[in-house]
Amino acid sequence: MLTYHIFTNNFDEWCDDKKEAIKIFKGFVEESGCARLYELDTDTEDEDGVYADGDCIKSFGEYPL
Numbered sequence: 869m870l871t872y873h874i875f876t877n878n879f880d881e882w883c884d885d886k887k888e889a890i891k892i893f894k895g896f897v898e899e900s901g902c903a904r905l906y907e908l909d910t911d912t913e914d915e916d917g918v919y920a921d922g923d924c925i926k927s928f929g930e931y932p933l
Contacts, residue, residue, distance in 0.1 A: 869910045876900040902929030
């Protein structure tokens with residue numbers, strides 16, 4: 869299953885719907901001037917609950933703090 873991690877300066881969101889993730893990403897860009905959107909495969913979770921692989925599918929501006 870795919871999930872999406874969207875983050876900007878000191879704030880992040882998670883969702884399972886790509887269209888919603890893109891909407892959140894665009895809102896973060898408008899508010900903060902920077903954002904990243906990662907697509908993660910939840911089937912790759914390791915024993916600590918961390919997703920092993922993820923791809924940045926959208927980015928804007930400087931890397932968020």
